[in-house]
Amino acid sequence: MAGDPASPGATLPDGAVVVGADGRIVSVGPAADIVEAHLGLPVDRFERHVLLPGLVNTHAHLAMTMFRGTADDRDLADFLAIVMPLEARTLTRGHVQVGTRAAAVELVRSGVTTSLDMYFHATAGVAAAAEVGLRVLSGPTIIEGGPSTLPWDDLMAYASDWLRTHPSEGAWRPTIAPHGTYTVSPGQLSEVAELVAGHDCIVQIHLSETEAENAMVLERLGRRPLDVLDDAGLLGPDTVLAHGVHLDPAEQARVAAAGAAVAHCPVSNLKLASGVAPVPGLLAAGATVALGTDGAASANDLDLLGVLRLTALLHKGAPSGPGGPDATNLPAATVLRAATLGGAEAAGIEAHTGSIEVGKLADLVAVDLSDPSTEPVLDPLAAVVYGASRHQVRSVWVAGERVLDDGRFVSVDERDVVASLRRLGDELHQS
Ligand SMILES: [Zn+2]
Missing domain, CATH: 3.20.20.140 (Metal-dependent hydrolases)
Known part of the structure; x- marks a missing residue:
């Protein structure tokens, strides 16, 4: 499901987004049409997820x-x-x-x-x-x-x-x-x-x-x-x-x-x-x-x-x-x-991000709604706002680059990041 650019706040069931090499959105629409129009491209599928603008x-x-x-x-x-x-x-x-x-x-x-x-x-x-x-x-x-x-x-x-x-x-x-x-x-x-x-x-x-x-x-x-x-x-x-x-x-x-x-x-x-x-x-x-x-x-x-x-x-x-x-x-x-x-x-960057629209950067977030706090999903937006928690954010892309991949960071070791913060905290409290 993705935001429908024609109607802000609306959702598109079984939607798909195509991201170009420049990190911008090339196409948004029903998955069946999109996949057929872009045969050969690698496809990531997200069952029971909502895809939000970052x-x-x-x-x-x-x-x-x-x-x-x-x-x-x-x-x-x-x-x-x-x-x-x-x-x-x-x-x-x-x-x-x-x-x-x-x-x-x-x-x-x-x-x-x-x-x-x-x-x-x-x-x-x-x-x-x-x-x-x-x-x-x-x-x-x-x-x-x-x-x-x-x-x-x-x-x-x-x-x-x-x-x-x-x-x-x-x-x-x-x-x-x-x-x-x-x-x-x-x-x-x-x-x-x-x-x-x-x-x-x-x-x-x-x-x-x-x-x-x-x-x-x-x-x-x-x-x-x-x-x-x-x-x-x-x-x-x-x-x-x-x-x-x-x-x-x-x-x-x-x-x-x-x-x-x-x-x-x-x-x-x-x-x-x-x-x-x-x-x-x-x-x-x-x-x-x-x-x-x-x-x-x-x-x-x-x-x-x-x-x-x-x-x-x-x-x-x-x-x-x-x-x-x-x-x-x-x-x-x-x-x-x-x-x-x-x-x-x-x-002042609404021309580049903030919604899932062709031409904007692929700043995207996949939220898993197959969770006790959000099923059954009647309205995916209400599920996100009233029920979803951070652990349901499974994948995140910034300008088409995947930053979080099914819950794991791509570019940094999260344990190292947190350990560094903990050591710094210890140091500051001793000073
Ligand atoms: Zn402040």
Whole structure:
């Protein structure tokens, strides 16, 4: 079964996909017709599976797998008070490589084929993800006094250099990530806006994650975070706002009008008691809503498949904003769209990924639905969103390259990856 390009969210029973040598989809249709039209090509068959477009993770700090468990059961302010000094004391390029490699393995296991990343030592992160086979879009994280310890001018020079040396190409787009309006000043945000003008890149920033953030920015600058971002010239179609938990209705409409996207990260928002993002309101306003895991330091796992289920349930039973509980909120197809095409739109790469369509890259995920948690399958999309777990993700392709083959990684030894992460964790906790 595959997504029907003519009707997003629809399914095609007994479907088939042909992948060309360039990693792009050549043909999609009923298996009987496709096989006959391409006799002689090797065929992989997946009985009782659903073939999905690869999931797109739109907010993460991948290497923070190394800090998993270091600040549980705390709110965002207390969490940052522990994690930021720990990063400043311990972070190296090698650590980022180990942490990101483990994150990439975990993401692929939950059906992710593309992830945005907001972290330090981006070169090491990109290299680690490439080892695994995951597509990671990233770039400099801008925060004065952060673990990169670069003075501001050097940080901006590094960012400029990154945009020049990592230009967008196909499904790759570089990112520039000012950390937040409470950690980067309005003047600095304006400098970032000048820097990105004329470059094809993604701007990712934390925004209105907590009430306390809104209050702090209002008190300090006399404006709310979205106003600060907009005034700096950074609210636009290339902007991905992480969290957006406390966007009011007028701000939700502004996000939609600007063509910006919200990366919804409900696991992190709930664990840090930040609140529930106004997803039904954002969708009603016409904003692009995508899904994210956030980092493993705050969300503990990077299970984007699990985020689909939580998103559907959360906004039915405990939505924020007007309307109250409503079981018709966020049907399975809406959630799956947010996790795939919505994520691709947020990242500005929807021409290349996010759906199973001729001409797009073969970013594909085969999920085995012959499982006690999903049989009998009446609606494969509902089975994926409401019942499936990560162990049912059996095969994953990124741009036609098989990364996970019937549960086994093709390019890395998963046990080595996990053992490296464990050793790094031991080292950090002794430091
Ligand atoms: Zn974050």
